[in-house]
Amino acid sequence: MLSVRDAFFNQIFSQVSQGEDIVIITSDLGAPSLDDFRKYYPERYISVGIAEQSLISVATGLSLSGKKVVAYGLNPFPITRAYDQIRSLLAELNVPITLCGLNAGLCSAEAGYTHMPIEDMGMMRMLSNVRMFNPSDTCIAEKLAKEVPTCTYPRYIRFDKGVTETFYNEENINLHTGFTTYGQPGNLCVVTFGCFISPIRKTISQHFGMENKVQLIDLFGLPVDVEQLVKCLQSARKVLTIEENVLAGGIGSYILELLSDYGMSKPVKRLGLQLKNGYYNAFTNREYIRKSQGFTESDIEKVILEMA
Amino acid sequence: MMKYGVTKLKQKAYQYRKRFLDIFTEVGYGHLTSAFSWTEIATVLYHEIMQFPPYWDEAGDFDKMVISKGHSVGMLFPIFEDLGYFTEKELMETIRVGGSNQKLRKLYYPGFDFYGGSLGIGLGVAAGLAKGAKLQKAAWKVYCLVGDAECYEGSIWEAMNFAGHQQLDNLIVIVDRNFLGCSDFTEHMLKLEPFKEKWLSCNWDVCEIDGHDVRQVYEALSEAGKPGHSKPQCIIAHTKKGKGLEYLVDRPLMHGYIPKGEEVKRAYESLQ
Numbered sequence: 001m002l003s004v005r006d007a008f009f010n011q012i013f014s015q016v017s018q019g020e021d022i023v024i025i026t027s028d029l030g031a032p033s034l035d036d037f038r039k040y041y042p043e044r045y046i047s048v049g050i051a052e053q054s055l056i057s058v059a060t061g062l063s064l065s066g067k068k069v070v071a072y073g074l075n076p077f078p079i080t081r082a083y084d085q086i087r088s089l090l091a092e093l094n095v096p097i098t099l100c101g102l103n104a105g106l107c108s109a110e111a112g113y114t115h116m117p118i119e120d121m122g123m124m125r126m127l128s129n130v131r132m133f134n135p136s137d138t139c140i141a142e143k144l145a146k147e148v149p150t151c152t153y154p155r156y157i158r159f160d161k162g163v164t165e166t167f168y169n170e171e172n173i174n175l176h177t178g179f180t181t182y183g184q185p186g187n188l189c190v191v192t193f194g195c196f197i198s199p200i201r202k203t204i205s206q207h208f209g210m211e212n213k214v215q216l217i218d219l220f221g222l223p224v225d226v227e228q229l230v231k232c233l234q235s236a237r238k239v240l241t242i243e244e245n246v247l248a249g250g251i252g253s254y255i256l257e258l259l260s261d262y263g264m265s266k267p268v269k270r271l272g273l274q275l276k277n278g279y280y281n282a283f284t285n286r287e288y289i290r291k292s293q294g295f296t297e298s299d300i301e302k303v304i305l306e307m308a
Numbered sequence: 309m310m311k312y313g314v315t316k317l318k319q320k321a322y323q324y325r326k327r328f329l330d331i332f333t334e335v336g337y338g339h340l341t342s343a344f345s346w347t348e349i350a351t352v353l354y355h356e357i358m359q360f361p362p363y364w365d366e367a368g369d370f371d372k373m374v375i376s377k378g379h380s381v382g383m384l385f386p387i388f389e390d391l392g393y394f395t396e397k398e399l400m401e402t403i404r405v406g407g408s409n410q411k412l413r414k415l416y417y418p419g420f421d422f423y424g425g426s427l428g429i430g431l432g433v434a435a436g437l438a439k440g441a442k443l444q445k446a447a448w449k450v451y452c453l454v455g456d457a458e459c460y461e462g463s464i465w466e467a468m469n470f471a472g473h474q475q476l477d478n479l480i481v482i483v484d485r486n487f488l489g490c491s492d493f494t495e496h497m498l499k500l501e502p503f504k505e506k507w508l509s510c511n512w513d514v515c516e517i518d519g520h521d522v523r524q525v526y527e528a529l530s531e532a533g534k535p536g537h538s539k540p541q542c543i544i545a546h547t548k549k550g551k552g553l554e555y556l557v558d559r560p561l562m563h564g565y566i567p568k569g570e571e572v573k574r575a576y577e578s579l580q
Contacts, residue, residue: 023443043443054432054466061436061450064372064421067443085463088426089433 001164005102006033007138008159011145012070013037016044020149023062027055027073029102034072052077056085056099063095068149075101075108075158076117083123090154091127097154098144104134104158104194105244106286113279117158122249124156125222132156132222133175136197139168140220143175160194162286167201177228178221186212188308189236191255193219196242199297203304214308219251230262238307239268242300244290247272269307271295310526312355317522320390321351325552326579327386333572335403339379341550341562345486345519346453349545350383352525353451354391357533360419362392371448372437375423376430376464377455377484379563384420393417428461430454431481435471438479438540449478449533457489459500465510472511477537480529481512484519486549490563507542519545553578 002010010033016022017040024037025046038045046062048054052073059071071078078101079086089095101117108115124132131153135141144157172180182197183204190200197218208214217232233239233255241252252270259268273293280289290296312320325347332338353373360370375381389399401407421437424430434452441448458464471479485503487494494500507514515531517524525545532541550556553575556565567575 046439048466048470051466051470053428053463054435054470057429057432057463057467058436058439058470060422061374061433061438062440062443063436064433065437065440065444065446067440084426085429085432088424088429093422 002138003159003161004135004138004141004163005031005100005159005161008100008135008141008145008157009033009037011142012148015146015149016041020068022068022070022148024070024072025055025059025062026071027052027078029072029074031102052082053085056082056089059097059099060085060089060093060095063097069097070100070148071097072100072102074115075103076115076120079117079120079123079156086130087127091129094129095154096151098148098151098157099155100157100159102159102161104160106289107161107195109280109284109286109289112284113281118245118273119249120158121222121243121245121251122253125249125254130154130156132158134158134160134193134220136163136194136218136220137168138164138166139170140173143170143173147175158194162195163198165198167198175221176225178219178224179229180218180220181232182216182218183208183214184210184212185215185232185235186308187237188214188240188304189217189233189238190214190240190242190304191217191219191251192242193251195244196300200300200304203301207305208308214304222251222254226258230258233258233262233264236266238266240271240303240307241268242271242295245272247274269303271300271303310356314523317348317351317355317526320355321347321522322552322579324351324383324386324390326576327389328383329567329572329575329579331385331399331403332382332566333568333575334400336566336568338382338566339564340553340566341556342377342380342455342484343383344552345547345549346380346482346484346545347383347552348520348522349453349482349484349525350387352522352529354387354419356526357529358419358451359448363418369446369448370418372421372434372450373419374421374430374434374437374450374452376434376452377427377458378424378430380453380455380484381423388417388420427455427458428463431464432467432470434479434481435467435474435476438471438476439474441478442474442476449480452479452481454481454483456483456485456487456500456503457494459483459503460498468507468510468512471540475511475538476540477535479540480532481540481542482519482529483542483544484547485544486547488549488558488560490561492560504544507544511539512542513537513539514542514544516544516546519547520551552580554580
């Protein structure tokens with residue numbers, strides 16, 4: 001099965017083979033799906049070394065020279081190390097670079113807290129102009145790749161290496177809208193993204209079918225079409241948000257802001273990281289952290305059944 | 309071969325410093341000392357060296373300018389006014405409080421592509437532009453003004469290393485080596501020397517000049533712009549921060565200085 005990253009880069013290779021003028025710039029990060037690109041288009045594969053500030057600055061120069069640029073680095077470093085460059089060049093100058101970060105949330109937790117992008121969504125949410133995507137299936141990843149040559153704004157894509165399924169059709173994905181729904185509106189609206197989508201779809205399918213009880217919102221792109229999202233939130237009695245981020249600044253915060261801005265009052269439960277005792281410094285992994293924070297797949301299923 | 313000649317360029321530099329005083333004493337804010345530090349360099353670049361048309365052309369096949377030490381960008385207002393990019397009225401509308409400098413930011417003017425603000429960012433952007441030109445086999449060159457104290461930023465060294473490795477001989481950096489940061493002299497604060505050797509070690513060609521001598525500036529930029537160097541070009545221009553107003557020269561803590569009140573008259577009378 002292809003990961004969302006490999007689906008994205010395979011599509012980029014396909015487009016370059018068809019004549020698109022795309023350049024990939026990386027801070028010393030490869031991928032099996034980049035091997036052919038490096039072999040056949042070596043002049044379009046540029047490495048700046050492990051230098052994320054240079055990654056963003058040089059990518060900007062390439063873009064200003066007329067190139068279509070995909071910048072690729074190991075998360076969270078392109079964001080946390082090069083945030084000032086992102087703020088000045090992507091957000092302020094609105095340079096249409098597609099910045100791809102390998103690893104989202106806890107999917108590389110074995111490497112320690114340094115390799116956990118768990119604040120980056122909040123950081124990027126604060127910036128103007130930049131749109132952020134969390135592909136929850138390979139179809140979204142491919143669609144994001146297809147738009148590289150025509151995209152007119154900066155994008156930040158988070159690749160979760162655990163996401164390998166395909167359940168969307170290209171026609172069902174509207175990148176501008178930024179979300180899809182699954183299930184029928186009713187008691188509970190579950191808002192999440194990325195690796196949580198597939199198991200929650202199964203939970204809904206297994207327990208509720210098409211009953212008007214639980215609706216899942218796959219919030220794969222931020223900002224979203226707010227009016228449409230608000231309608232979904234209005235139609236639910238309760239809201240559950242799930243994310244592998246620290247809760248401050250994440251999508252739970254985003255939903256609370258929307259509820260406040262649109263005068264809605266309803267119970268909201270937020271699942272995510274609460275680092276009351278600091279970062280996870282001991283040897284750890286994704287499953288361990290999720291268990292200790294109370295949002296394993298079975299935990300989530302239990303919460304959905306209780307809230308629905 | 310110079311188009312204007314040394315005397316005319318010197319006159320232009322004086323004219324631009326004077327006009328800078330007009331503009332920024334009116335605004336009441338600006339970075340005079342940094343702007344005066346590279347006045348001769350800017351004058352030579354825009355009148356003798358850079359190739360660009362007098363109007364915006366989407367094709368964009370002309371030389372690029374990146375001002376990494378963005379606080380020096382104010383010197384471009386008098387130069388662009390002189391080049392006919394805007395009238396005096398349009399200029400004053402642009403710089404008044406509540407006015408708009410969006411054209412400057414939106415890459416509207418030929419021969420001007422990016423200015424920093426957050427120091428250390430511009431050299432990487434310039435290197436990316438130069439790499440883009442190489443990929444397109446375009447003939448245009450990229451000029452980049454870097455401050456010496458800006459070189460404390462690690463991102464400058466990342467970009468230096470990248471440009472050297474990529475052999476971007478279409479990238480020409482002018483380091484405004486005035487030996488002053490905001491609060492102190494660079495060699496008191498944190499030594500940058502041996503400065504030239506650091507650029508050489510990153511695989512750049514380097515020369516050192518007097519950055520206020522228009523002939524030396526012209527000759528160094530002309531030589532750097534010749535094809536076939538196979539290395540990026542660094543011109544370390546020894547300058548004085550605040551040059552032209554001698555009472556400001558070699559004085560730390562004058563980074564954001566703009567004459568106000570009685571000082572305005574003194575500035576005009578002292579201007580050289």
